[in-house]
Amino acid sequence: MSEFLRSYLTVGVFFGVGVAILYSVLALGGLLRPTRPQPQKYIAYESGVDPVGFGWSQSQIRYYIFALLFVMFDVEAVFIFPWATRLEYYDVFGLVEMVIFIVVLALGLVYAWRKNVLRWI
Amino acid sequence: MRVFAELSYWQQTTLRSVGVLLAVLLPAGAFVQLFLFKLVSFMHNRLGPNEAGPKGSLQLLAEVGKSLQKEDIVPEKADRVLFKMAPYLVVASVLLVYAAVPFGPDAWFTNLDVGIFYILAVSSISVIGILIAGWASANKYSLLGGLRAAGQLIAYELPMVLAVVGVVIQAGTLNLQGIVGAQANGEIFGFGGLGNPFVLTQFIGLAVFMIAMQAELTQTPFDMPVAESELVAGYMTEYSGLRFLLFFIGEFASAGAFAAVAATLFLGGWYLPGLSLTADYMNVVGPLVLFGKMLVLGFIVFWVRFTFPRLREDQLQRFAWTVLIPISLLNILATATLKVVF
Numbered sequence: 477m478s479e480f481l482r483s484y485l486t487v488g489v490f491f492g493v494g495v496a497i498l499y500s501v502l503a504l505g506g507l508l509r510p511t512r513p514q515p516q517k518y519i520a521y522e523s524g525v526d527p528v529g530f531g532w533s534q535s536q537i538r539y540y541i542f543a544l545l546f547v548m549f550d551v552e553a554v555f556i557f558p559w560a561t562r563l564e565y566y567d568v569f570g571l572v573e574m575v576i577f578i579v580v581l582a583l584g585l586v587y588a589w590r591k592n593v594l595r596w597i
Numbered sequence: 598m599r600v601f602a603e604l605s606y607w608q609q610t611t612l613r614s615v616g617v618l619l620a621v622l623l624p625a626g627a628f629v630q631l632f633l634f635k636l637v638s639f640m641h642n643r644l645g646p647n648e649a650g651p652k653g654s655l656q657l658l659a660e661v662g663k664s665l666q667k668e669d670i671v672p673e674k675a676d677r678v679l680f681k682m683a684p685y686l687v688v689a690s691v692l693l694v695y696a697a698v699p700f701g702p703d704a705w706f707t708n709l710d711v712g713i714f715y716i717l718a719v720s721s722i723s724v725i726g727i728l729i730a731g732w733a734s735a736n737k738y739s740l741l742g743g744l745r746a747a748g749q750l751i752a753y754e755l756p757m758v759l760a761v762v763g764v765v766i767q768a769g770t771l772n773l774q775g776i777v778g779a780q781a782n783g784e785i786f787g788f789g790g791l792g793n794p795f796v797l798t799q800f801i802g803l804a805v806f807m808i809a810m811q812a813e814l815t816q817t818p819f820d821m822p823v824a825e826s827e828l829v830a831g832y833m834t835e836y837s838g839l840r841f842l843l844f845f846i847g848e849f850a851s852a853g854a855f856a857a858v859a860a861t862l863f864l865g866g867w868y869l870p871g872l873s874l875t876a877d878y879m880n881v882v883g884p885l886v887l888f889g890k891m892l893v894l895g896f897i898v899f900w901v902r903f904t905f906p907r908l909r910e911d912q913l914q915r916f917a918w919t920v921l922i923p924i925s926l927l928n929i930l931a932t933a934t935l936k937v938v939f
Contacts, residue, residue: 483708483709485610495685502669505664505665505666505838508665510666518673520674521835531736531739531740536744542751542752560929563769563933563936563937564769571937588918594919
């Protein structure tokens with residue numbers, strides 16, 4: 477196996493080790509902790525009063541605009557990183573290209589700003 | 598480190614797994630004991646925990662022992678599988694961040710070519726864990742907290758990612774060892790005595806990174822998701838005992854992880870001017886140097902946490918989108934221009 481793949485295999489091993497350790501800590505707790513079930517313990521906590529209605533309520537649409545903007549900028553970051561590592565090679569050409577790219581993106585941000593979607597109302 | 602290199606892959610990986618657990622738990626424990634127990638009581642002018650052990654030094658163990666004995670409660674309306682899965686994701690994400698941080702010339706867990714990119718990718722797994730926790734609890738407070746957390750974490754992830762780009766431009770590599778080397782061997786306008794720790798040339802990047810880090814860790818002034826006066830404990834409301842402790846460990850371990858990443862990117866990582874960059878002894882000294890830098894950055898995070906009031910949700914989002922992101926975009930352009938001109 478190549479060095480490259482091996483380092484990602486190590487990452488996978490770390491994930492496995494992490495999950496195994498957490499599981500064994502929880503299992504150890506299972507040996508030590510008491511279990512005295514009472515129906516009141518399993519009611520959702522709403523500051524002491526009995527919960528009203530259903531826990532999974534509908535929430536604000538405003539989150540979706542921010543998620544959309546996030547995707548736009550995150551994809552942009554994917555393009556910027558390879559460019560950043562090779563800037564010395566591309567020199568002035570690369571710089572001008574990236575200025576244009578970022579200005580176009582900034583226009584998008586300014587548009588969203590002017591349309592007032594960045595306000596949390 | 599010739600002895601280490603002769604071991605087979607599986608032996609090395611076993612040693613590294615033990616190492617990564619230490620690397621996660623030691624800074625997390627140190628942060629909680631030093632900052633959350635001792636520093637906060639000093640800053641608030643009150644007595645902190647001082648009964649368990651000499652000057653309260655064993656308080657952390659007492660807390661863990663207490664949590665181990667708590668009854669395990671899963672609300673009956675909750676989605677049981679997701680409810681139990683969420684803490685795993687949050688803690689595993691921190692563990693994976695540490696996997697790519699270098700601690701010395703040979704003291705690293707994985708030496709990925711795209712190290713910093715990988716770190717930014719895996720650190721956002723915890724957002725999924727938090728959203729799952731908020732949803733699975735079937736509690737209104739949890740759901741609100743989970744959604745707030747998701748909105749906040751994605752908003753502040755962007756400035757963090759963009760702040761890192763400035764460092765990548767200067768170093769010309771995504772590999773964290775390469776970034777440490779670039780800072781050790783760099784020079785500022787021909788003066789190379791100190792190297793070039795990027796805190797000097799990328800101080801805007803560091804400022805943006807630290808603010809975004811504060812928000813990613815959901816520490817005050819950005820603790821809307823767990824605002825106790827509004828949401829009880831946000832996405833953690835229904836978690837108790839050991840599962841709550843796992844979230845707690847995840848929070849402070851990721852404080853350590855982000856501090857380690859910031860120290861590597863901006864403060865020179867495990868290297869100090871005057872020490873050797875390749876000698877074997879750096880595998881012992883390097884982790885200590887990095888730990889010292891992590892404590893400095895962690896101190897700043899908790900100092901801010903204990904002194905500032907909380908922002909409102911709309912102020913928080915506005916600050917990310919209309920202040921931090923434009924600043925970090927300008928920082929990228931300025932860094933690139935300077936790099937090309939000089």
